[in-house]
Amino acid sequence: MAQILINNVHKVFKTPGKDVVALQDINLEIKAGQFVCLLGPSGCGKSTLLNAVAGFALPSSGVITVDGKPITAPGPERGMVFQEYALFPWMTVAQNIAFGLEIQKKDPAEIDLTVNQLLELLHLTDFRDRFPKDLSGGMRQRVAIARVLALDSPIMLMDEPFGALDALTRRNLQDELLRIWNKLGKTIIFVTHSIEESIYLADRIVVMTYRPGTVKRDQPVTMPRPRDPSSAEFNELKRELGRLVMEEQQRHANDEMKLAAVD
Amino acid sequence: MQKLKDFAHGALVPVLLLLLWEAGSRLGLFSEVLLPSPTAVAIKWWAYLLPGQPQEAGQSYLAWLFSGELPHDAYSSLFRVITGFLIGAGLALPFGLLMGASPRIYDLFNPLMQILRPIPPIAYIPLAILWFGLGNPPSFFLIAIGAFFPVLMNTIAGVRQVDGIFLRAARNLGASQWTMFTRVILPAATPYILAGVRIGIGTAFIVVIVSEMIAVNDGLGFRILEAREFMWSDKIIAGMITIGLLGLAIDTGVSRLNNHLLRWHRGLEH
Numbered sequence: 001m002a003q004i005l006i007n008n009v010h011k012v013f014k015t016p017g018k019d020v021v022a023l024q025d026i027n028l029e030i031k032a033g034q035f036v037c038l039l040g041p042s043g044c045g046k047s048t049l050l051n052a053v054a055g056f057a058l059p060s061s062g063v064i065t066v067d068g069k070p071i072t073a074p075g076p077e078r079g080m081v082f083q084e085y086a087l088f089p090w091m092t093v094a095q096n097i098a099f100g101l102e103i104q105k106k107d108p109a110e111i112d113l114t115v116n117q118l119l120e121l122l123h124l125t126d127f128r129d130r131f132p133k134d135l136s137g138g139m140r141q142r143v144a145i146a147r148v149l150a151l152d153s154p155i156m157l158m159d160e161p162f163g164a165l166d167a168l169t170r171r172n173l174q175d176e177l178l179r180i181w182n183k184l185g186k187t188i189i190f191v192t193h194s195i196e197e198s199i200y201l202a203d204r205i206v207v208m209t210y211r212p213g214t215v216k217r218d219q220p221v222t223m224p225r226p227r228d229p230s231s232a233e234f235n236e237l238k239r240e241l242g243r244l245v246m247e248e249q250q251r252h253a254n255d256e257m258k259l260a261a262v263d
Numbered sequence: 264m265q266k267l268k269d270f271a272h273g274a275l276v277p278v279l280l281l282l283l284w285e286a287g288s289r290l291g292l293f294s295e296v297l298l299p300s301p302t303a304v305a306i307k308w309w310a311y312l313l314p315g316q317p318q319e320a321g322q323s324y325l326a327w328l329f330s331g332e333l334p335h336d337a338y339s340s341l342f343r344v345i346t347g348f349l350i351g352a353g354l355a356l357p358f359g360l361l362m363g364a365s366p367r368i369y370d371l372f373n374p375l376m377q378i379l380r381p382i383p384p385i386a387y388i389p390l391a392i393l394w395f396g397l398g399n400p401p402s403f404f405l406i407a408i409g410a411f412f413p414v415l416m417n418t419i420a421g422v423r424q425v426d427g428i429f430l431r432a433a434r435n436l437g438a439s440q441w442t443m444f445t446r447v448i449l450p451a452a453t454p455y456i457l458a459g460v461r462i463g464i465g466t467a468f469i470v471v472i473v474s475e476m477i478a479v480n481d482g483l484g485f486r487i488l489e490a491r492e493f494m495w496s497d498k499i500i501a502g503m504i505t506i507g508l509l510g511l512a513i514d515t516g517v518s519r520l521n522n523h524l525l526r527w528h529r530g531l532e533h
Binding site: 054073075078086087088092099103104147151 | 428429431432433436437438442447451453526527528529
């Protein structure tokens with residue numbers, strides 16, 4: 001049975017002048033433990049869909065359920081990793097990771113234990129008392145991942161988490177994420193606009209269309225991991241998905257040109 | 264060595280000015296009554312600092328050492344500044360947090376605040392005397408008003424500028440309203456609030472001197488006004504320098520506190 005059910009989801013943003021249909025007729029079933037990438041150009045509604053699952057912005061119509069229960073608000077059972085890290089700058093690394101557990105009023109000794117384990121898991125032990133301002137982007141994202149892992153939520157939502165990182169750090173964190181996912185067996189919904197990233201990571205890639213956001217292709221990826229981005233199979237899929245994404249990107253670009261012309 | 268060099272560099276202009284002043288006085292360029300020489304001021308300052316009475320039986324040495332007029336005045340002024348500031352800032356902080364967090368409360372109170380804010384604390388003096396009579400209470404009132412608005416305005420601005428991403432992250436972690444307020448909004452607003460505190464203390468310091476000129480009979484503000492009546496310009500200047508030193512000490516203290524509380528903040532070296 002599916003863990004996350006996205007049923008007939010529509011999302012309309014009302015703006016003066018015209019309404020923008022961000023999501024239309026989205027139907028997805030996501031099994032527990034699956035690594036799903038939402039792929040598409042800017043404006044395709046992939047982040048909107050993720051925010052709907054997170055509970056930040058509920059759909060205009062349709063329902064999203066987790067284990068049969070409809071989502072009505074954000075909650076720690078669906079931990080979110082943001083592209084901008086969103087670490088609390090006034091808390092040290094350890095305090096950031098512990099915050100979610102303190103909210104749940106866990107026993108301090110237990111919190112300490114969990115924090116130490118996560119610091120170890122993400123190779124952050126030497127940084128436990130640093131403030132976020134003293135960390136590199138890659139390190140900050142490790143802390144953000146640890147903060148969500150601390151919640152021990154079955155579902156992890158990631159909104160272009162590695163988008164702001166350089167290519168090497170990015171690959172490094174992708175491998176770390178796969179290692180953690182393997183170890184902890186979370187369900188991951190991962191938003192990205194990088195075709196290569198989605199093929200490298202996902203069990204399943206959902207390609208979305210530019211306005212209105214619909215599912216253009218629901219592509220399973222069965223290549224064994226670790227995947228080799230230079231292999232023929234990898235590149236064949238990359239070409240195919242690239243073609244799909246670029247069609248949508250073209251529509252996005254045309255739209256922008258039209259808007260510019262009106263101005 | 265570098266520190267010594269920096270100090271010498273910073274001391275250059277004040278020392279030069281003192282030398283010019285001293286030389287001018289010795290050459291008889293300034294009237295001794297209107298502008299006494301720096302040495303005369305220093306001698307007066309020292310006399311003002313020393314205990315006025317011989318040590319009494321049973322009085323502790325430390326108490327006697329600080330029994331002079333200057334320590335007493337400085338203490339009185341400082342006490343008024345701190346009490347008044349604590350009242351003003353203590354009211355402004357929760358009120359500012361509420362106004363910043365709730366648009367409804369903000370819309371309700373903002374017009375009143377905008378009308379009251381431009382009234383200088385000094386303009387409250389007549390009312391303060393009518394309401395509170397003489398002694399410390401009118402000073403507390405005036406200083407509290409002086410400290411209230413900077414802290415209030417900055418607290419409101421601080422709460423309003425809190426980045427939405429922090430609120431989203433905290434909601435995602437399951438934070439309650441109260442946790443959100445105390446652990447996210449308040450710390451995120453701290454840089455603004457502390458800037459307000461610094462301005463508020465500065466205002467409190469201005470107001471204390473003025474308020475001491477009207478309703479009390481000790482404190483640095485009272486003393487320099489009193490000295491004028493006797494044409495003791497050396498004492499006036501000695502009192503002014505003490506005010507300057509006290510202000511510097513307070514600002515240094517607040518700045519230290521600032522650096523400690525904001526050690527997480529970007530762009531702060533410590």
